[in-house]
Amino acid sequence: MLKIALGQMEVIPGRPSDNFQTMLSIIQEARQHNCHMVIFPEMAIPGYLLGDTWEQPAFLRDCEYYGNKIIEASNHIIIVFGNVAVDWKKCGDDGRVRKYNAVFVAQNGQLQGADNFPYPFRIKTLLPNYREFDDTRHFFSLRKLAMERQEKLEDLLQPVTVQIDGKSCKLGCILCEDGWSDDYSISPIKLLQQNGPLNIIINISSSPYTLNKNNKRNRVFSEQARYAGVPLIYVNNVGLQNNGKTLYTFDGFSTVYNGQGDVVAYCPPFIALTQTITLDLQTKGLELPPITTPNDHDMKSIYTALRYGIEKFTAAIGIRRVVIGISGGIDSAVSAALYADILGPQNVLLVNMPSQFNSETTKGLAAELARNLGCLYTVMPIQETVDYTIKQISETPIINLADSSETKLSVSPFVTENIQARDRSSRILAGIAAAFGGGFTCNANKTETTVGYSTLYGDQSGFLAALSDLWKHQVYALAVYLNEQVFGRAVIPQRSIDIVPSAELSFEQAVDEGKGDPIIYPYHDYLFKSFMEHWHRATPEDILTWYKEGILEERIGCEPQVTKKIFATPADFINDLERWWKLYTGMAVAKRIQAPPVLAVSRRAYGFDHREAQNGPYYTAKYLAMKQELLQ
């Protein structure tokens, strides 16, 4: 019998000393439970998303230092842990010192596994370089090592043999992406098995949460355990790590599969804990009953990730109190409810900032929301300063010093709209937040963010855009979930859910007359999603092709016949398509460059996983030909 502790720890990125302390106490706990082995996640000591901190030799030495202390702590217990491994005598492709993303196996103060491999640790074979992952920038893969040594990769994929109760046990040790090899021409797990039978497969990971990931992971890893016919243990960390622009929650959800591929144990997601499990390696763990794991594609899963992410991020950067501008609309209401839930209503200051364009309806809804949540609340109107600004800009003479002539500027209604938005955020909210001793939030959703339907230094501002990975329809669903499941009462007024979405920056956007945003969410949510989230990004060429073929709604996933209802003619359809494509690839890019951090929940969030350039809109030759044909 093999007793294993799964160390589903919270890894603090860039904090080897803290992570070392966490690991020490987990080792202590595992020893008290008489475990044979304790398994920690990938990059347990340094953390995973560190940017170019990997280019600091002092940091690398520090990781080695704490790694060695973990190895020293392995008396009478096997410790499997992830750390950066440095070969100070060799270079990576960038000419800097060579770094491997590695798994170490220590026992009785010694590293195991040097008998059949060039190093006393194992190296990640597959380095992900898509989505938010940047492994190839920093680490040297086992594939490159094999090429350099002119050896076959399979000859380098060797198990680590340890002694357990006097018997040899062959561990197949891999790291994260090595278990997600479907798209690669090689499978590290299969190659490992070419070197004789394994007793157990260990996948240490640092794998961020995304909606629906775990359902897929269970399918993939279960198949691997079944194929190998031995138990597979997946250990993942919890916590929050970030690439600067994008914050990723790590859900843990460490799981044990038996040799038939059944899930026989898992750690609950988003909780740091140590779970022990006892496996009979003789029977491949088949003695344990299969269990089912919770689904991870519903609103509960999104809410859990958002709550966890906001809680961890505010704590990490030292924000205990927030200021939220509330308009009476849905986005700011959901934001207010979330933060009140997380930080407590006494730490949330809600501010309504009406101008002449704000209706009594929405001002009332803002007050109602604040009352329902029991937050701090204030009203600070903006009309006086907006009027002052317009007057100052339009009445101050501009002198042409080439000829001493004078002119004046004029302020258009559109310019006035943005002056209002900036007055609210940059003048009031930023000032209040500083005086209140906290940050102010950005309440933008993903639909707005896609096309830059927001004002730079205005409503786009804030220390975190917690909802900006949710499409508008998801924001509505989250509002309902908060009311029904979290608060158990309608803290977000039903009228805020029902009312037409509007920025209320002009009389053209009067909610009481049913006027509002130019975005038609039941269609544009899905159109924008096809530009941004689809694995093969859609462009106007694809959209127009699908439109022509009558399969657009099916392809982008919105309700059938939606475009027929909205657009009378192909010309209308094309005008709309080009309008948003132009914004998405134009002004919205410029805005996103200066936008706040995004909390990721979807398969693709803005920021680091949406590499973009300020290159403006482009139409392919095929699109232009199709357009011409349709307009004839």
Added chain:
Amino acid sequence: MLKIALGQMEVIPGRPSDNFQTMLSIIQEARQHNCHMVIFPEMAIPGYLLGDTWEQPAFLRDCEYYGNKIIEASNHIIIVFGNVAVDWKKCGDDGRVRKYNAVFVAQNGQLQGADNFPYPFRIKTLLPNYREFDDTRHFFSLRKLAMERQEKLEDLLQPVTVQIDGKSCKLGCILCEDGWSDDYSISPIKLLQQNGPLNIIINISSSPYTLNKNNKRNRVFSEQARYAGVPLIYVNNVGLQNNGKTLYTFDGFSTVYNGQGDVVAYCPPFIALTQTITLDLQTKGLELPPITTPNDHDMKSIYTALRYGIEKFTAAIGIRRVVIGISGGIDSAVSAALYADILGPQNVLLVNMPSQFNSETTKGLAAELARNLGCLYTVMPIQETVDYTIKQISETPIINLADSSETKLSVSPFVTENIQARDRSSRILAGIAAAFGGGFTCNANKTETTVGYSTLYGDQSGFLAALSDLWKHQVYALAVYLNEQVFGRAVIPQRSIDIVPSAELSFEQAVDEGKGDPIIYPYHDYLFKSFMEHWHRATPEDILTWYKEGILEERIGCEPQVTKKIFATPADFINDLERWWKLYTGMAVAKRIQAPPVLAVSRRAYGFDHREAQNGPYYTAKYLAMKQELLQ
């Protein structure tokens, strides 16, 4: 004799149709000059820095479409050009369709080189994944292809044979990084030569300008030509491309080396042109006299790159007029002079925005600068709105809706400083810029940007931070260069150069009393550079080690003995070090996430080439031990 046209074209990123047209007219020109061959840069059709546009199948098809049209245009001329090559039947490691960064050789409507290679084009072997480069995210390398095919890399590095005047000519075709192989375990150029002698080496590149790159490139490529004993032709594009946050100028500087490694021809940098050269392949081009190339590490080189970059960027995003807030200080003065030089003074509106803290001295200097440049000029004071904002925030009651109690906020002097900065940028400049029909500039330098010595939504804002890759001492040097070399007179008042740098946001920063910034530029410029630009990033551990050993100034490159003059004790030194390290890795990261695009000139600019996470400051175990020792 071989007559070749070097097509040093401006490549517009993401615009296959435009680049195709440019190439067609260059082909036409080359044919008129009876050239045997015309060579275009790497990724001449799609452009190079495109973000995830590579994930749009429609865009890839469009690149193929225009690539095929170029191939069709190769009657009686050999066309060598870069494009993305798609293998629609295979996958990359991300599971998406496989893309190669490729060089195509076309003659008489046919692609050449399929006789000894799996594809009728050649594939980039070394994909850079450091600095601003992201090749491995999108492209499949020849190294991976060799591994997949279980062939030796050298067997796949084959020349392309073409017929010139009835004779066979073997072209060694490589792409950009393939020629910069010093840090790799393999050299594509050397491996190419294992397959028999070449007649000529062609390196097509898309290589951004950075200070001192070309001096190094001439050393490296000259050595390669000498080693191979044949001429080497390097063709690079001009233009501006960007990764969103960071703008890169491409300097062209296409160069021909003869078989002895002498430079025998080059195209002037930053100019789109087609240059023809006639080489005798029998004599390896030795018949041509060696010439010298201009240096690229001086202020002239920086100025040229900045001017080119600003000109191209403003044109690309449609900005013809700019608004610049001028304080009388050096950064805004340099910014004003640069933009006046580029856009013309009639398109530059300078705005002085005094508060009670601005001195008559600096207000006078601002007016003097505007007069010297002959720009548009206005003065819009901020004191009234700043007072209004403070009053509104501190006098409006905050209601606690949990118990209906009321409180008020108080506005500290520090909060007041930031209110002023935001009032200037977000209220006035953003409003004026919109009314003026242009953008407003961010005038931050690299020193400020490093430690976030600026206000978010305040002086950090703007459509472009053109100076933010220049350390403060470089801004001063650029001021002198602009006065002496560009304008030929002191457009930037000497007093703006001599005065103490100050934000003038409080009486603590009164310039007339010699008070100003907390940054001591002669030391901190170099300290910050060691954190940020050094190839092996320095951390407090390194700095303290060097300080202890008395070699700090030498290591970071500042004047000898500077730290002795500034810091009386090790405790003072350590306090200062930790103060800035904490900002650099803390609040400044949060600010940079929302900062405007940076125009790169140095070896490392902020943005895409400085991957960073909001992880806060960290001190290694060794640093903490050393600190304790020094403080005892």
